[in-house]
Amino acid sequence: xxxxxxxxxxxxxxxxxxxxxxxxxxxxxxxxxxxxxxxxxxxxxxxxxxxxxxxxxxxxxxxxxxxxxxxxxxxxxxxxxxxxxxxxxxxxxxxxxxxxxxxxxxxxxxxxxxxxxxxxxxxxxxxxxxxxxxxxxxxxxxxxxxxxxxxxxxxxxxxxxxxxxxxxxxxxxxxxxxxxxxxxxxxxxxxxxxxxxxxxxxxxxxxxxxxxxxxxxxxxxxxxxxxxxxxxxxxxxxxxxxxxxxxxxxxxxxxxxxxxxxxxxxxxxxxxxxxxxxxxxxxxxxxxxxxxxxxxxxxxxxxxxxxxxxxxxxxxxxxxxxxxxxxxxxxxxxxxxxxxxxxxxxxxxxxxxxxxxxxxxxxxxxxxxxxxxxxxxxxxxxx
Numbered sequence: 442x443x444x445x446x447x448x449x450x451x452x453x454x455x456x457x458x459x460x461x462x463x464x465x466x467x468x469x470x471x472x473x474x475x476x477x478x479x480x481x482x483x484x485x486x487x488x489x490x491x492x493x494x495x496x497x498x499x500x501x502x503x504x505x506x507x508x509x510x511x512x513x514x515x516x517x518x519x520x521x522x523x524x525x526x527x528x529x530x531x532x533x534x535x536x537x538x539x540x541x542x543x544x545x546x547x548x549x550x551x552x553x554x555x556x557x558x559x560x561x562x563x564x565x566x567x568x569x570x571x572x573x574x575x576x577x578x579x580x581x582x583x584x585x586x587x588x589x590x591x592x593x594x595x596x597x598x599x600x601x602x603x604x605x606x607x608x609x610x611x612x613x614x615x616x617x618x619x620x621x622x623x624x625x626x627x628x629x630x631x632x633x634x635x636x637x638x639x640x641x642x643x644x645x646x647x648x649x650x651x652x653x654x655x656x657x658x659x660x661x662x663x664x665x666x667x668x669x670x671x672x673x674x675x676x677x678x679x680x681x682x683x684x685x686x687x688x689x690x691x692x693x694x695x696x697x698x699x700x701x702x703x704x705x706x707x708x709x710x711x712x713x714x715x716x717x718x719x720x721x722x723x724x725x726x727x728x729x730x731x732x733x734x735x736x737x738x739x740x741x742x743x744x745x746x747x748x749x750x751x752x753x754x755x756x757x758x759x760x761x762x763x764x765x766x767x768x769x770x771x772x773x774x775x776x777x778x779x780x781x782x783x784x785x786x787x788x789x790x791x792x793x794x795x796x797x798x799x800x801x802x803x804x805x806x807x808x809x810x811x812x813x814x815x816x817x818x819x820x821x822x823x824x
Contacts, residue, residue, distance in 0.1 A: 444622075445492060447629035451636060452488040455481045458640040465644070473523035477643065480516030483509055484636075504542075504549060507561045511541045514568045517639075521575035524643070537568055555608040562605035569598035582653075586646035593639040600628045662734040664712060665719035673733030674794065677743050680731065681792050688787035690744040690752030693801040694759075697778040697813040699738035706770045714777050717766045725759040741798070749785045749818070756783050757816050764814065778814035780805060790821045797821065 442450065459481035466474030487509035494502050515534040522529040541564050548556035573594035576587050607624055660672035668676065680689075696702075696718065703711040715738065722732045722740065731743040744752055760779050767774040782804025786792055804819040811817070 444626055444629060447626065447633065448488050448492045451629060451632050452485050452492070454633060454636045455485045455488065458636060459485065461640065461644070465647075469647075471523075473520045476516055476520035476523055476529075480513050480520060481636075483516060484513035487513055500549075503554065503557055503561075504545060507545075507565075508538060508541055511561070511564055511568065512538045514565060514572070518568055518572045518575065521572050524647075525575055525579055527575070537564055540564060555612050558608040559605050562601040562608070566598045566601040566605065569594050569601060573598065582649075584646060584649055586642045586649055589642035590639055590646065593635050593642060596631060597635045600631050604628065665715055665734050667719050667722065667740070668731065668733035670733060670735055673731060673735070673741060673743075676731050677794055680743065680745065681794065684745070685792070686788045687746055688748070688785070690747055690749070690756070690783060690785045691797045691801050692742050692744070692752075692756050692781050692783045692816075693735065693798065693805045694740040694742070694779050694781045695805055695809070696738040696763075697780055697809075699777075702775065702777070706772075706775060710768060710770050710775065714766075714768050714775075717768060718763055718777065718779070721759060721762045721766060725762050726755065741801075752783060752785055753816065753818055756781050760814065760816055780808040780813045781816045782806065782808060783816055783818040784821050785818070786821050 459478045462474045462478035462481065466472075466478060487506045490497065490506035490509060494506065497505060512535070515537045519529045519531070519534040541561065544560045544564070545557050548554070548560060573591045576590045576594070580587060580591070603624060660668060662669045696714065699711065699714075702714055715734070718740070719734065722742065726732060726742060726744060729745050731745075733741050735741040742756075744755060747755065760781060763777055763779040766777055768777060769775075782801040784797055784800040784804060786797060791797065800819050800821055804817040807819070808815045808817040
């Protein structure tokens with residue numbers, strides 16, 4: 442394909458993907474889809490201006506399409522920040538365009554077109570790398586789609602760098618040979634790949650993130666953010682299967698007099714109490730612990746790789762941390778308390794989850810019977 446056809450192919454792809462983004466925005470009501478759609482429309486307009494360059498006034502032939510491309514990529518940068526839930530004021534993303542207009546004015550006025558293209562490609566490189574960086578910052582999710590987006594923007598930035606180097610090295614000959622430029626042809630093929638790949642990866646990354654959200658909603662308690670009962674049982678059984686020799690403790694907890702908290706202070710205070718207790722669980726226990734809201738005011742925790750003494754100390758530390766919580770009420774503050782039943786198992790003792798839950802529950806019952814706000818440890822029989 443010649444360069445004119447490649448410009449047209451890029452414009453068609455960008456326009457089609459803009460329509461896809463707008464449709465996604467209507468269905469999902471998330472702002473970044475509309476921003477991506479508008480960015481693609483601006484880029485499409487830039488490509489059309491490149492195609493019509495021979496018919497534009499000399500003053501606009503370089504400035505208009507390149508300025509539109511700078512704005513379009515800047516809006517893609519804004520969409521990337523919105524996608525990652527970062528602050529993205531619209532005014533910020535017009536700054537690259539303002540910078541382009543200021544820095545390119547002198548080269549254009551002097552007729553120094555190589556200098557103009559160097560300025561243009563430096564700015565475009567910076568914005569493309571900024572887009573890649575926004576997706577790289579959240580790379581902890583190990584998503585292949587995210588890596589694809591980073592690669593797509595990185596390759597686009599590389600083409601701008603090559604164009605900068607070409608303008609720097611070739612000088613005035615750079616402008617004269619642009620219509621037959623092989624590097625421009627390669628850049629247009631790369632751009633076609635970029636627009637297809639970045640759009641596809643953005644859509645699939647959104648799908649992956651939605652799937653993760655649904656999984657989280659299905660496996661976690663909506664109020665406390667801890668695992669729910671079903672997810673705890675699944676993770677606990679998985680731990681037992683993967684670590685047949687590793688010792689662990691299992692504890693069941695119950696907030697003392699929780700019904701009175703709801704009755705005297707209201708359910709909103711009860712919810713705040715549960716949330717504060719959940720945070721105490723997260724802060725007290727190691728990350729390897731499996732913690733869940735068992736139901737109502739009950740919690741459960743599996744604590745791996747602890748000795749009986751260490752487990753007892755950890756659970757009592759949690760009890761003390763919960764007792765130190767100050768929950769605001771209409772009449773001041775309220776300090777909740779927690780009772781717990783604890784059991785311990787290793788390779789020589791039973792590792793049946795139902796049995797261990799029953800044993801821990803008997804300890805919880807004993808803690809309540811003996812005055813509450815205490816921990817009772819119950820021995821587990823041999824396997």
